[in-house]
Structure formats: C-alpha cells, structure tokens
C-alpha cells in the first residue's frame with residue numbers, strides 16, 4: 001500500500017510507534033492525550049482513538065483508566081517489518097500447485113526439521129486427551145446415531161462451537177453453523193456456493209498457498225490485494241480493485257494472517273464490511289488462528305460486526321486441537337442454504353466420531369485450558385525464533401511482527417532466491433515454505449515462511465543456523 005492511500009489512523013499509529021522506537025517516548029511514558037493529539041495533528045478524536053487502538057493491539061501502549069495511554073515495552077522488540085506488498089492488482093490464473101504439493105509432501109514424510117508447515121505442537125497434552133477420548137467414545141458406537149450424521153453436523157458439536165464463538169464476539173445459534181472437514185473444506189463449500197468458473201476472488205497478498213490452490217482448482221481467478229504487514233489487507237487497494245473488476249467474493253484471514261501473522265484492527269474491519277456492503281459482495285472470513293492470540297483478549301471476528309449476514313465465518317480445530325480430527329465449521333450467514341446444499345452434494349455428512357470427540361473435549365473445558373497454555377508457549381517460541389534469526393540470518397533481513405498464530409514471514413534482499421534455498425535445505429531434510437507459493441504473480445521470490453510452533457530443540461536451532469549460513473552466501 002502506498003503512503004498516500006494508507007488510512008489516516010494507520011499513518012498516525014505508525015508515527016507514534018516510530019516515536020516509541022526512536023526513544024521519543026520511553027517505556028512508562030504517558031503518551032499525548034487523545035484530545036491534545038487530535039488538536040496537534042488536526043485530525044478527529046475518532047482517528048486518534050483508532051490509532052491508539054492499534055498501539056494497544058500491537059502491545060506498544062496500554063490504556064490506564066482515567067489516566068490515558070502509556071508506553072508499554074513491546075512484547076517482542078520488533079525487527080524491521082517486511083515491506084508492504086506490491087501485489088499487482090489484476091486477476092491471474094494460479095500456478096503454484098506443484099511446488100505447494102511438494103512442500104506439503106516433503107513436510108508430511110520428513111523425520112527432519114519441518115519449519116514449512118503451520119501445524120500445532122502435537123506434544124501438548126491435548127493430543128493425548130484427543131486420543132484417549134477417541135478410544136473411550138469408539139467403545140459406544142450407539143452414540144453415533146443411525147449411520148450417517150445429518151448434513152448440518154452433530155448438534156452437540158455445533159452447540160459447543162456456538163458457546164465458544166461468544167469469545168469472538170459472535171452470538172449465533174447452533175442452527176446457524178454447519179460442520180465441515182476442516183477449515184479448508186469450509187472455505188471450499190463457501191467458494192462453491194458463491195462462485196462459478198472464471199469468477200474473480202480477492203485475496204490478501206501474500207496469501208496462504210492452500211487457498212490459492214483451491215482457487216486454481218475451482219477454475220477461479222485470484223486478485224492479489226496489497227496487504228500491510230501490521231494491519232492487514234489494504235481497504236483502499238481493495239476499493240480500487242472493486243471499482244475495476246467484477247469481484248465475486250473477498251477471502252481474508254483477519255486474525256493472524258498466514259503468512260504475515262498480523263491482525264486487522266477493528267476500525268479497518270468496519271471499513272471492510274462497509275466496502276463489501278457498497279459492492280454487495282460476500283466476505284469469507286478464515287478465522288482458523290483467531291483463538292491463538294499471544295496476548296490480551298481474543299480479538300473480535302469480522303463476523304461480529306456483520307449487520308446483514310454477508311460474512312461466512314470459517315474455522316477448525318486443526319491449529320488449536322489436532323489436525324488429525326479434520327473437524328471444522330462454517331457459519332455462512334445469509335448463504336446458509338447454498339452452503340448446506342454444497343456440503344450435502346459433496347459429502348452427504350461429516351464423519352461422526354471426530355465430531356463427537358471434539359465436542360467432548362470442548363465440553364469438559366479442556367480445550368480452553370489448553371488454549372491458555374498454547375498461546376503463551378507459542379508466543380515464547382516466536383520470540384525465540386526472532387532471537388535465532390537475529391543471531392544467524394543476514395542483518396538486512398526483515399521479519400513480520402506476528403501477534404498470534406504459528407508462522408512468521410521473512411523477507412531477504414532481492415539477491416536471495418527462496419525457492420533455491422528451499423531445495424538446498426530440503427537436501428538436509430530441513431523444510432521451509434518458499435515465498436513464491438504465496439503469490440499468483442511471481443512475487444515474494446526473496447521471502448519465506450517459518451513455523452515456530454514446535455519446541456526449539458538443539459536440532460531445530462541448528463537448522464536455523466544452517467538456513468542462516470546459506471542466506472549469508474546468497475546476499
């Protein structure tokens with residue numbers, strides 16, 4: 001996103017953050033009051049409040065009741081952020097399938113160091129709880145019903161999902177939810193319900209390659225929208241794209257984008273909804289990482305401010321409980337009937353036992369307890385990744401400032417070919433996700449994504465040192 005089309009409050013937030021980084025406002029310092037800043041910057045009170053909300057969300061400042069905003073030490077001393085994406089906003093056919101499949105296969109088959117896959121740590125106790133619950137419930141096949149489950153999915157699971165959705169600011173009935181085979185399947189049902197071959201879907205850039213592949217597989221076209229590494233998809237760029245192209249759906253990961261790890265601030269979420277209303281397009285919200293916020297209260301989902309049911313909220317337990325379950329869901333709003341029909345014709349119903357297991361683990365409160373532990377642990381592991389990168393990677397690197405999720409995005413100087421790096425690492429059974437996968441127009445050749453979800457064993461730390469040694473030869 002170019003400076004001149006960056007939103008005012010984002011610019012103001014950036015300015016304040018730069019002052020904090022430069023030591024103009026040391027830790028503990030009281031920041032200018034909302035009123036004073038509005039006056040000095042000649043902007044509205046709402047603009048300043050929105051800027052301070054970004055500072056709070058990113059851990060730079062904290063609000064103290066009746067005293068104002070104070071500088072808080074950033075949870076992680078941020079390194080340089082990757083440059084804002086320069087995505088070309090014209091629709092293209094996707095051509096990432098082969099490399100994506102190779103990366104996926106390599107990770108699944110490897111006993112080496114897998115940094116390419118956004119998988120949760122399966123050493124966490126929740127993985128054992130899932131296994132034990134499976135064993136327990138499989139002894140009572142009578143609880144599975146008559147064979148096939150109903151197309152909308154197991155009621156007990158939908159009840160648990162609806163109960164937990166309150167955390168994301170959603171007050172939805174279990175009847176508004178349809179269970180699916182993971183989030184990928186939920187998004188697939190949404191795309192099938194909303195689009196036809198040749199249609200254009202707006203995506204963030206960089207964008208998780210599984211979504212780009214799906215778009216390709218369905219004969220759709222992706223239009224890459226420039227995305228700010230701190231605040232997510234550019235609403236200005238999206239507006240321009242909407243004016244120019246007949247976009248049929250917007251697909252976004254507002255909470256902890258894969259790969260950037262950023263979160264769209266609430267004010268910007270509102271603008272996104274307003275834009276979708278203006279052009280009457282649906283938004284597919286991929287909220288798979290929403291529960292994995294490192295610090296503070298879970299941010300509200302885009303769907304929580306959706307006044308007319310145009311947001312299709314999709315998620316799963318793949319990142320938070322266990323991807324083996326393949327349990328996900330969708331709350332499709334006004335597109336409920338179309339999505340249910342799509343699910344019915346493509347799979348009749350979802351497997352019952354994994355749904356029962358998921359519901360049982362949630363019902364017992366074990367899931368929430370696990371999440372508290374997982375969030376803090378992943379945060380520590382992300383910090384450790386930054387330390388290792390600082391130690392081993394070239395100084396000219398840039399890295400995203402993740403606020404949650406399981407992955408971080410690295411940008412290197414132009415001389416680095418990350419696909420080449422991927423192949424060189426693979427020879428040593430070290431796996432990373434090359435940046436090329438995250439674009440349909442050949443962007444991000446000098447970028448790569450690393451996951452930080454697993455414990456930093458000496459072997460994993462050495463892998464980072466090895467990647468660093470290759471990078472230093474390339475810059």
Ligand SMILES: Cc1ncc(COP(=O)(O)O)c(C=O)c1O
Nearest residue numbers: 118182183184208258288316318
């Ligand atoms: C952003 C995003 N969406 C969807 C998926 C797929 O989710 P699931 O495994 O639940 O199908 C992933 C998996 O990596 C992801 O990162």
